[in-house]
Amino acid sequence: MSNRAYNFNAGPAALPLEVLQQAQEQFVDFNGAGMSIMEMSHRSAAYEQVHNEAQALLRELFAIPDNYRVLFLQGGASTQFGMLPMNLLTAGRAAAYAISGNWANKAVKEAKLIGETIVAASSEGDGYRRTPALTDIIVPEHAAYVHITSNETIEGTQYQAFPDTGSVPLVADMSSDILSRPVDVSKFGVIYAGAQKNLGPSGVTLVIIREDLAAESPKSLPSMLRYDTHIKNNSLYNTPPSFAIYMVNLMLKWIRSSGGVDAIAQANQAKTALVYDTIDNSGGFYTGFALPVSRSRMNITFRIHNEELEKLFVKESEQQGFVGLKGHRDVGGLRASTYNAVPLESCQALAQFMADFQRRNG
Numbered sequence: 001m002s003n004r005a006y007n008f009n010a011g012p013a014a015l016p017l018e019v020l021q022q023a024q025e026q027f028v029d030f031n032g033a034g035m036s037i038m039e040m041s042h043r044s045a046a047y048e049q050v051h052n053e054a055q056a057l058l059r060e061l062f063a064i065p066d067n068y069r070v071l072f073l074q075g076g077a078s079t080q081f082g083m084l085p086m087n088l089l090t091a092g093r094a095a096a097y098a099i100s101g102n103w104a105n106k107a108v109k110e111a112k113l114i115g116e117t118i119v120a121a122s123s124e125g126d127g128y129r130r131t132p133a134l135t136d137i138i139v140p141e142h143a144a145y146v147h148i149t150s151n152e153t154i155e156g157t158q159y160q161a162f163p164d165t166g167s168v169p170l171v172a173d174m175s176s177d178i179l180s181r182p183v184d185v186s187k188f189g190v191i192y193a194g195a196q197k198n199l200g201p202s203g204v205t206l207v208i209i210r211e212d213l214a215a216e217s218p219k220s221l222p223s224m225l226r227y228d229t230h231i232k233n234n235s236l237y238n239t240p241p242s243f244a245i246y247m248v249n250l251m252l253k254w255i256r257s258s259g260g261v262d263a264i265a266q267a268n269q270a271k272t273a274l275v276y277d278t279i280d281n282s283g284g285f286y287t288g289f290a291l292p293v294s295r296s297r298m299n300i301t302f303r304i305h306n307e308e309l310e311k312l313f314v315k316e317s318e319q320q321g322f323v324g325l326k327g328h329r330d331v332g333g334l335r336a337s338t339y340n341a342v343p344l345e346s347c348q349a350l351a352q353f354m355a356d357f358q359r360r361n362g
């Protein structure tokens with residue numbers, strides 16, 4: 001299809017063309033049911049198959065151990081910022097947060113409404129151009145959990161390795177890098193992610209939780225805000241976002257047919273290397289925002305020394321079929337989001353465009 005944009009949107013973001021086409025084929029009549037998946041009962045066998053298969057695919061692709069549960073919730077990662085401490089930050093305890101940028105700050109802000117928080121580490125002194133060094137992360141012995149943001153979508157930084165928090169559960173917001181690389185899930189107590197960057201469309205939020213951690217939620221918590229409600233009901237306590245989960249199912253099959261998470265990680269490495277190399281070989285025309293130790297394989301943030309040129313870059317890129325290259329207003333400059341579904345060809349075209357732009361304006 002020749003009219004597909006070079007889509008570098010930060011979220012919602014690109015989906016594989018094959019996934020969109022498959023959804024299109026099944027849109028009006030799902031597997032001969034005479035109706036779309038959206039029109040079906042969430043208690044029907046046909047829907048439950050899609051739901052359970054999506055869970056099973058996640059377990060397989062992300063190697064999720066048996067003592068973890070996979071939940072499909074609503075409200076986005078932003079709801080998890082509050083729901084997590086509501087369930088885990090129980091009386092008399094504190095939760096530790098590693099502050100790495102914009103999203104980590106949003107997460108801790110919500111936790112403060114629920115209970116006591118501790119700054120486990122912060123990279124604010126480095127202008128959030130890197131994630132906190134693992135050796136700087138304090139793990140208070142009696143902490144309810146330590147929270148990290150594995151990839152800071154706005155600053156374009158990403159943890160290259162994770163802290164060892166011993167018996168204190170490690171919690172990660174992986175909204176912008178879930179399934180982009182292999183992760184040892186057993187090192188985490190909870191992993192959560194909105195789907196709309198790496199997993200599918202907006203409307204569904206993935207939570208992977210170690211079973212025992214859902215056992216001590218305060219009795220006063222409303223049913224919908226309790227992890228144990230969703231565990232007991234297989235994420236079917238109320239009507240789930242069935243169409244979004246169906247899209248996640250297709251996206252997971254696409255990841256599997258692309259060779260799984262290891263192959264996706266290699267592809268992400270190759271895709272981003274094209275753009276980072278262009279930045280590094282530009283003789284200072286382009287400068288990366290993130291420090292090389294923390295460069296993200298999902299969001300590439302960069303600047304041009306002159307703001308007028310940045311505006312021109314965005315304008316010309318749009319004329320040439322690129323979408324989403326303007327940086328977030330908090331950081332400024334330019335950003336290319338290269339999530340799992342962004343094809344290598346888009347990154348090749350971007351590297352080419354960047355080199356041409358420099359030639360004409362350098």
Ligand SMILES: *Cc1c(COP(=O)(O)O)cnc(C)c1O
Nearest residue numbers: 076077078103153173175176194
């Ligand atoms: C996009 C994003 C969020 C917010 O997700 P919503 O689903 O919109 O609530 C949270 N954390 C990170 C790291 C993100 O990239």
